[in-house]
Amino acid sequence: MKQIRFLIIVTIFLFMGLTPAYALEKEAGATASLSGSFGKLVVDTRITQLSNYLEAVNSLMTTASEHFIREADRLNLDWKLVAAIAGVESYFGRHIPKNSYNAWGWAIFTGRADGRHFDGWKDGITVVSQGIKEKYVNRGSNTVWTIGPIYAADSSWAWKVNHFMEEIDTYTPTSSHQLQVVL
Numbered sequence: 013m014k015q016i017r018f019l020i021i022v023t024i025f026l027f028m029g030l031t032p033a034y035a036l037e038k039e040a041g042a043t044a045s046l047s048g049s050f051g052k053l054v055v056d057t058r059i060t061q062l063s064n065y066l067e068a069v070n071s072l073m074t075t076a077s078e079h080f081i082r083e084a085d086r087l088n089l090d091w092k093l094v095a096a097i098a099g100v101e102s103y104f105g106r107h108i109p110k111n112s113y114n115a116w117g118w119a120i121f122t123g124r125a126d127g128r129h130f131d132g133w134k135d136g137i138t139v140v141s142q143g144i145k146e147k148y149v150n151r152g153s154n155t156v157w158t159i160g161p162i163y164a165a166d167s168s169w170a171w172k173v174n175h176f177m178e179e180i181d182t183y184t185p186t187s188s189h190q191l192q193v194v195l
Contacts, residue, residue: 056081058091065183066095071104073115076133083141089149093156094141096176100169105133116140117164 056078063077073080073095084091095104098115102108105115112129113136119128130136144159153159156177160170 061183062091062095062180064185065180066104068183068185069099069104069106071098071106073098073105073133076137079134079137083137087141087145087149089141089145090177092177092180093173094137094144095180096156096173097140097144097163099176100164100172118143 058081059078062080063074066074066077080095081091083089084094094116098104101117102115105113108115109127109129112127113132114127114130115133115136117127118136118140128139130139148154148159148162153162156170156173160173161167163169166172
C-alpha cells in the first residue's frame with residue numbers, strides 16, 4: 013500500500029512540474045517547433061513529405077530526403093526544386109549511369125557521356141544545389157521557367173520540373189505505413 017501511495021505522489025509531482033508544449037508555427041509545410049520543459053523539439057514536415065513521395069515513386073534517394081531539405085534551406089532554394097529536377101532527368105535516380113549517383117544529368121557538357129560522378133546521393137545533392145544557386149539563381153534565373161532554357165535543351169523541361177514540384181508538394185500517402193497518427 014505504501015508503494016502505491018508513493019507512486020501516486022511521485023506521478024502527481026512529475027505532472028505538476030511539466031509545462032505544456034506549444035506550437036510556434038502553424039503554417040503547413042513549414043518547420044514546426046514545439047517547446048516545453050524537455051527542451052525544444054523540431055519536426056520538419058517537409059522531410060516526411062519528400063520522403064513519402066520518393067518512397068512512393070520507388071526512388072533510391074528516399075534516405076537523402078533530409079539532405080535535400082537542409083541544402084535547400086542553406087542555399088535559400090525551394091525545397092522541392094533539386095528533387096524535382098532529379099525526377100525529370102532520371103525519374104528520381106532510377107535511371108542513371110552506373111555508379112554515378114548523378115540523377116540530374118549534371119555536367120554532361122564535360123565530354124563524358126554520363127556527366128559527373130558523385131560519391132553518393134548526398135554529395136550529388138550538395139553539388140547540384142550549390143551549382144543551381146551559383147550558376148542560375150545568383151545570375152538572375154530564380155524560377156524553373158528561367159532556369160529551364162539554360163539547364164536543358166528540352167523546351168518542356170520547366171513544365172516537367174514544375175509538375176514534379178507540385179506533385180511533391182501535394183502528395184498524400186495512401187500506404188498505411190506512410191500514414192502518421194497526429195495527436
